Amino acid sequence: MVVFSVIDIAALIAGLAFYLFWVGTLLARIAGNLAECAAIVRTITSHAKLIGPGVEHINETGGVVAGALPLLYGMAEDIVAGATYQPAEPAPPEPARPASGSRRSRLLDSVGFAPRG
Numbered sequence: 001m002v003v004f005s006v007i008d009i010a011a012l013i014a015g016l017a018f019y020l021f022w023v024g025t026l027l028a029r030i031a032g033n034l035a036e037c038a039a040i041v042r043t044i045t046s047h048a049k050l051i052g053p054g055v056e057h058i059n060e061t062g063g064v065v066a067g068a069l070p071l072l073y074g075m076a077e078d079i080v081a082g083a084t085y086q087p088a089e090p091a092p093p094e095p096a097r098p099a100s101g102s103r104r105s106r107l108l109d110s111v112g113f114a115p116r117g
Contacts, residue, residue, distance in 0.1 A: 108115070
């Protein structure tokens with residue numbers, strides 16, 4: 001019974017050691033990824049410091065353009081309305097006429113009848 005208790009405790013300690021080693025490996029990998037992310041954030045911050053002063057000018061210019069959009073839209077509609085092609089009304093169709101003139105029956109010719117006239 002004592003031997004089995006010692007083996008059981010040794011297996012428990014070995015399992016915990018393996019688990020702690022596995023968790024330590026995962027945490028080391030996460031720490032490396034976080035360090036890489038911190039470097040990327042520092043790079044973005046340095047780029048933002050350079051761009052920052054120009055953002056106010058960009059926003060001001062965007063506001064001027066946004067204010068002019070309704071006027072530009074109205075002018076564009078006037079141009080399109082004046083330049084749109086309006087086809088002429090089609091002429092009414094003529095009544096259908098036979099292509100060969102008056103028709104003649106061959107039935108009368110087959111019996112030898114010739115109309116007078």
